[in-house]
Structures are given as C-alpha cells and as structure tokens.
Amino acid sequence: MIEMLDKMLNKNGLVAAFAMVGLVMWLSVLLSRKLTFGRVHGSAIAILIGLLLAYWGGTQTGGQHGLADLSQFAGIGLMGGAMLRDFAIVATAFEVQVDEARKAGLIGAVSLLLGTLLPFIVGASIAHAMGYRDAVSMTTIGAGAVTYIVGPVTGAAIGASSDVMALSIATGLVKAIIVMIFTPVAARALGLSTPRSAMIFGGLAGTVSGVSAGLAATDRRLVPYGALIATFHTGLGCLLGPSVLFLVTKALVG
C-alpha cells in the first residue's frame, strides 16, 4: 500500500504538488479564520508552513532544496521553481494599472538603487566587525545581503573562498526569509498600502522571492507593482557588486 502510494507520488510529481499546496492553502485559511480571526493573512500562514516544511525536508535529506529533495515531493520543486514562479509573476502584470505604475516609476528606481547600496554597506560593515577584514570577503558578504544570488555571483567573480560564499548565500537566504515572514507584520509601519509604496518596497526589500511572498501575504493586489521593480534587483546587484562596490571596498580597506 505505502509502496504503491510512494510510487504514484514519485511518478506524478507536479500534480501531487498541486494537491498538496492546495491542502496547505486550505489549512492556512482555516487557521487564519479560527485561530487569528482573520488578523493574520491565510497566505502568510501558508508561506510559514512552506518554510517549516522546507526546514523539515532539509533536515531529512541534507539537500539544498528543502522539501523538494524528498523524491515524493519533487513536484514542489517544479511548481515553486524559477520557471513557474516567474511565469506567474509575469501573469500578475495583467492587473497593473499603467497610470499608477508610471506615477511611481522614479521613486521605484531610486529605491532600487538604495536597495542595493544600503544592504551592501550594512553587510560589509558587519562582516568587517566580525573579523572578515579583507576586501574580497567583505564585498562577498555585503553582496549576499543584497540577494542570495548577487552574493555568490559577486564572490565567484572576485575569487572569494567557499566558506565566505556559503556565508554570503546564508545571509541572503536569512534576509529573504525575514522579509517573507515579517512583511505582513510590519505592513502598517512600512506604509504598505498603495502601488507606489509597493514599488518602493520592491526596490528596497530586494530578492524577488522575499518581495513576492511578503507582498502576497500582505495584499495580493500589491504584488505586480513590487515585482515589477524587484525583478531588476538581482541584475543591478550583479552589475554593481563585482565592479563598483568591490573597488570602493578595496579602496577603503586596502
């Protein structure tokens, strides 16, 4: 019996993922209503359950893809992978009100630049304070604080050691997870309620995954505006990290 079920799940990964994620969503909406009286968004709870499952999966297999490393749940990897994620993000553009987006274009671009510089400065400074004093390590960890893709891309370009690379990726991952979990909690304090504010958020909070999950858990209608800006985040970071930011860091610490 168990073996048969196992085989079926293995063979029908994506469909099994649809079924499982649907169940998680249903459970989350239920928890949201009964436990928090609607105060915590169902999507926020679902994302949190997703992260917990990812942790559990990671401890079971020692792999890097959370739950998706268990063969029975490989479909989760396809469903939540870059391809379908980006496909769904693009689809949300259908709801963008062009006039609203245009009004906030400039401030969005400004926050995008700030969203690369500020995390880098903070990350590199903390790396320095914790004993990573050479320019290569500082730059790599600082870049990781921008996004977990900018970190390793920058590190590889300037020749960082593998433990610093791992640290840089971890920094980016922790940041993305914090953004996912705490955005709905902090939404009011952040002033997150309009397309303009979502675009500022998309530029400053960084990482498509953090922004998209954070906004989804706050108000689904904000997603396309934030994503529109956030999608340029990794590109800009990979552009500035190994070049300008590395050179400035090197000039500062020698």
Added chain:
Amino acid sequence: MIVYGTTLLALCYLIGLFLGEALGRLIGVGTNVGGVGIAMLLLIAARIYLHRRGVMPRETEAGVGYWGAMYIPVVVAMAAQQDVVAALRGGPVALMAAVGAVLVCGGCIALLTRMGRDDTSLPEPTAEQLLS
C-alpha cells in the same frame, strides 16, 4: 480560446527573458538583467494594444488570469524548497548582516512611503483575492 491567453503570456515571458539575457551579456554580467520585468512590460503593452483593437475576448484573458491567480500557491511551493537549514546554519554573521540590512531598508521604506505625494490607489479586490 483560453490557450491563446496562455500563449500570449508564454511568448511575453520568453521574449522578456531572452532580452534580459541579452542585456546581461551586453553589460558583461553573468546573469539575466530584468528579464521578468521586461516580460511584464511586454504583457502590459500587449494587453493595452489588443484591448484597443477589440481582439481580447474574456476567455483569452482567463488564460492569463489563471496563472496570475496561481501566484500565491506557487509562492508557497517556492517557500517549501528554500534552503532554510543552510540559512540557519549561517550563524551570527549571516543573521546579523541580514537583520541589519532588513532593519535599515525597512526604515528607509517607511520614510520613503511617507515622503512625497502618493496619489496611487488600488482597484477593489476581486472575490478570489478576498478569499486568500
């Protein structure tokens, strides 16, 4: 046909990603630069153009709308495959750098959203959006 909408979405996606890749090559970064963003802009432009010409039936729109509505479930699946173990293993440096970055950026967001005039607004939520 509903598949026309999905095809339109797929074409915008592929062209956008291709242009993002080309842009990345052009400026010498080993990554895609804004491919998804370009695809979003293409889709917005296509929607406006097709609407004006009156060749965008409701059914075609549903072929895009379905994927937009699947967005949150996809994000949940994405959350389930994050390397949470590695993130926690990163120790104090990763944690401090990440928390520091988030706090500074959060402060900056709170400041910027309150600065200047905000005359943008959201449409009324649909039934589907209210539910999730």
